[in-house]
Amino acid sequence: MKLVKTLALAAALTLSPVAGSALAETPAKAEAGAGEILLAKVNGLVCDFCAQSIRKIVGKDEAVQKVYVDLSKGEVRVDLKPGKSLDDAALEALIRKAGYSMVSVDRNFAK
Amino acid sequence: MPPRYLAAGLALAAFAAPASARPVSYAGGWTLMQDNNGMYSSLHAHYSPTATDSIGLYVEQNQEMDTTFTGLKYTRLAKRWNAPQSQGNLYFSLGAGAADPFGDADTEWGSMAGVAADWETRRVFVSYDAHVRDYGENETLSHAARIGIAPYVAEFGKFHTWAMVQVENTPDADEPVTVTPLLRFFQGPLLVEAGYTLEDEEFLLNWTWRF
Numbered sequence: 388m389k390l391v392k393t394l395a396l397a398a399a400l401t402l403s404p405v406a407g408s409a410l411a412e413t414p415a416k417a418e419a420g421a422g423e424i425l426l427a428k429v430n431g432l433v434c435d436f437c438a439q440s441i442r443k444i445v446g447k448d449e450a451v452q453k454v455y456v457d458l459s460k461g462e463v464r465v466d467l468k469p470g471k472s473l474d475d476a477a478l479e480a481l482i483r484k485a486g487y488s489m490v491s492v493d494r495n496f497a498k
Numbered sequence: 499m500p501p502r503y504l505a506a507g508l509a510l511a512a513f514a515a516p517a518s519a520r521p522v523s524y525a526g527g528w529t530l531m532q533d534n535n536g537m538y539s540s541l542h543a544h545y546s547p548t549a550t551d552s553i554g555l556y557v558e559q560n561q562e563m564d565t566t567f568t569g570l571k572y573t574r575l576a577k578r579w580n581a582p583q584s585q586g587n588l589y590f591s592l593g594a595g596a597a598d599p600f601g602d603a604d605t606e607w608g609s610m611a612g613v614a615a616d617w618e619t620r621r622v623f624v625s626y627d628a629h630v631r632d633y634g635e636n637e638t639l640s641h642a643a644r645i646g647i648a649p650y651v652a653e654f655g656k657f658h659t660w661a662m663v664q665v666e667n668t669p670d671a672d673e674p675v676t677v678t679p680l681l682r683f684f685q686g687p688l689l690v691e692a693g694y695t696l697e698d699e700e701f702l703l704n705w706t707w708r709f
Contacts, residue, residue, distance in 0.1 A: 431580030433620050435684060436708065438654040440524035440549075458620065458654055461582055485524045486549040488580040 422452055422467035428490040429482055432461050437487065444485040448473065521573040521589055521614070522552045523708055529554075530707045535678075536698035537562040537640070537671060542571060550575040556593050562671055565633040567608050569595015579617075586617040597633035606634030620651050623660060642666035646682065657685045664693075673697040 431437060438456035441463055446454045450471035455464040463482070467473055479489040523529050523546040531542040538561060544554025556571035571593035579586040590613055597608025614627035628641035646662035660682040667675050680693025680702055687709055693702035 429580075430582055431578070431585040433583070433585045433618055435652075435654055435656075435658060435686070436520060437585070439687070439708070440527075443527070444524055456654055459651075484549055486522075486575075486578065490582075 422469045422471055423473075423494065425465040425467070425473065425478060426493040427463045427465065427478060427482065428492075429461055429463050430488040430490055432456065432458050432463075432487065434458075440485040441482065441487065445478070445481045448477075448481060520587075520706075521591065522546050522550060522575045525549050528709050531705075533704050534702065535666075536673075536676070536695055536700040537668060544571070544573070550578075556595070560631070560633070562668070563631065563633055563636045563638060564600040565608070565636060566598045566600070567593075567595060567610070567631070567633055568598070569593050569608065571610070584617065584619045587615065589614045591629075597636075599634065599636075608633040621648050622646070623648075623662065638668060638670050640666060640668035640671075655686070657683065659683055662691075662693075678702055 429441070432441070435458075438458060441456050442454045445451055445463070445465060450467050450473045451465055452468045453466040455466075456462075457464070465473065465478065475492050478492060482489040520529075521531070521542075521544070523544075525546060525548050527546045529542075529544050529546070529552070531540075531544075533540045533542070538558050540556065540558040542554060542556045544552040544556075546552040552573045554571060556567070556569055558567045560567065571591060573589055573591040575587060576590050577586075577588040591611065593610040595608055596605050598605040608631070610629060610631045612627060612629040614625065616623065616625035618624070623644070623646035625644045626641070628639070631638050631640075642664055643666075644662050644664045646660045648658070648660050650659070652658045662680050662682055664678040664680065665675065666678070676695050676697045678693045678695040680691050682689065682691045684690070687707055689706040691702065691704040694700070695702060
């Protein structure tokens with residue numbers, strides 16, 4: 388039984404650094420010709436898994452190029468693909484589908 | 499008679515304390531969770547069709563009740579409170595399946611029900627959960643509370659650490675009240691908890707993998 392426990396602990400600790408975790412990324416600056424950038428204030432972003440959920444759900448939308456989550460500020464930045472649009476209601480629905488609450492969205496912060 | 503090989507999946511188990519971190523994932527998410535304590539070991543594989551529901555296979559080898567339970571478990575995120583710097587959750591769960599006593603006794607229908615609540619910021623975590631198990635001729639109630647502190651606040655994608663203490667009460671157990679100091683680590687989709695239950699003198703090792 389002690390051997391099983393030791394092996395399980397070793398496996399868990401070994402898996403941890405190679406879990407394929409998403410590294411924190413720095414949002415790219417807005418470039419000419421790039422798609423619209425939205426900055427949403429979101430409530431409930433208190434953990435890593437919160438950010439993963441947002442990125443998974445919002446990132447799947449066909450209009451979305453990239454999603455960045457800032458846990459300390461409670462903000463979600465959504466970079467849209469050139470020529471694509473995502474209205475406030477659609478973004479709010481995606482964030483709600485991830486399990487969180489959108490408070491506001493700024494479409495002008497990058498201008 | 500439930501497949502006994504399922505119990506082998508619990509061979510990773512045999513440590514202590516219920517974790518059940520976030521039993522409901524984002525819509526379309528899968529989760530594997532293993533809880534291990536001196537009383538039982540469990541493996542829960544579930545799918546969340548929505549952000550408020552999950553359903554999956556639940557297998558538990560309960561040393562205290564001398565029974566292996568195999569069945570379906572449904573969890574409902576009944577209420578979530580999202581605030582600027584915190585989040586609170588209230589969950590209800592139900593399970594039904596086969597309760598196979600250790601030894602030669604016949605398998606019977608078994609069921610379980612639970613309620614859990616948690617509240618956290620990026621620095622503080624508190625939770626409470628209570629479960630009732632009805633495994634044929636055996637029934638038991640257990641409930642536990644946890645409090646945790648993050649010694650540092652890690653950004654998204656980095657290695658997170660939490661120091662926690664759990665107090666659990668199972669009135670019918672040999673040791674009704676147990677205290678388990680533990681550490682919780684997570685990075686990306688993997689969460690691991692390691693601790694030690696003082697009264698049972700059992701190590702704890704739980705994990706959760708989301709994908």
